[in-house]
Amino acid sequence: MSLLSNKAVVLLLAVAASLGALNAQAAKATSSSASSQKVSMLGGKFIFTLPKGFVATPLPASSSGASGTMYANETTKTVVIAAENTLPEGLKVKDNDGAFLDGTAADFDAAQRKALPDYNKLSEKSLTLKSTGLGVRQVDSTATQGGGQTLNTTLMAASGNHMAVVRVISRPGDMAAHETLIKRMLSGK
Numbered sequence: 001m002s003l004l005s006n007k008a009v010v011l012l013l014a015v016a017a018s019l020g021a022l023n024a025q026a027a028k029a030t031s032s033s034a035s036s037q038k039v040s041m042l043g044g045k046f047i048f049t050l051p052k053g054f055v056a057t058p059l060p061a062s063s064s065g066a067s068g069t070m071y072a073n074e075t076t077k078t079v080v081i082a083a084e085n086t087l088p089e090g091l092k093v094k095d096n097d098g099a100f101l102d103g104t105a106a107d108f109d110a111a112q113r114k115a116l117p118d119y120n121k122l123s124e125k126s127l128t129l130k131s132t133g134l135g136v137r138q139v140d141s142t143a144t145q146g147g148g149q150t151l152n153t154t155l156m157a158a159s160g161n162h163m164a165v166v167r168v169i170s171r172p173g174d175m176a177a178h179e180t181l182i183k184r185m186l187s188g189k
Contacts, residue, residue: 037071039082041164045095045132046157048166048185050080059083076177081167093158096128096135104156104163105137116143131188134159138182142172151175153182 037050054071059081061067068083087093093100105124112119125138137156142149151174155166166185170178 039069039071039166041082041084041166042134042157042159042162045134045159046129046136046164046166047131047188049189051181051184054078054080076174077171078174078178078181079167079169080181081169082164083166084162084164087158087161087163092161093163094135095133095159097158098126098135100158101126101135101137101156104158105139108139108154108156112141112143116145119143127186129186129188136186138186145169151178153178155182155185 036052037054037056038047039050040047050071053073053075055074057070057072059068059070062085064085066083066085068081071080071082072078109121109124112121120142122140122142123138124140127136127138128134129136134157139154139156141152141154143152144150145152149172151170151172153168155164155168157164168178168181168185170181
């Protein structure tokens with residue numbers, strides 16, 4: 001694992017390690033969002049709008065400097081975690097850096113296999129956002145988290161000296177709604 005991948009995977013692990021606590025926080029959300037939530041990451045290169053019903057909760061900054069927001073929808077029991085981190089000083093990546101994204105996705109997969117005994121990677125996709133040319137890796141998986149089986153999609157992107165990770169967690173029975181949300185996010189809508 002390269003130094004770049006080691007540092008990038010820190011953000012990924014921080015997101016993954018927080019999931020149990022996040023499920024508990026999502027259940028405690030008391031106010032609902034009457035309007036959609038617009039999310040902008042990587043200096044506006046990765047933008048998406050979550051539909052009505054998601055409540056935003058800022059996440060505490062991690063020791064690595066990662067920051068983010070959890071969006072929970074009580075009705076659908078869907079959680080979206082959007083986190084961003086600065087890469088180590090002196091490291092910069094292109095908007096569609098295949099080697100960086102491939103290494104990060106591989107490191108993420110390995111970390112998930114260690115952390116979650118029943119982790120099952122369903123697919124991995126290499127995508128480019130049409131609106132900005134930003135490269136994205138999408139890893140779809142299932143695992144037991146927060147006391148139950150979950151359907152997960154993790155989106156990873158980087159630009160310049162920043163990396164972004166978006167994790168969408170749904171109930172396994174909501175596959176169609178989960179896929180619709182992912183398509184919406186990747187289309188920038």
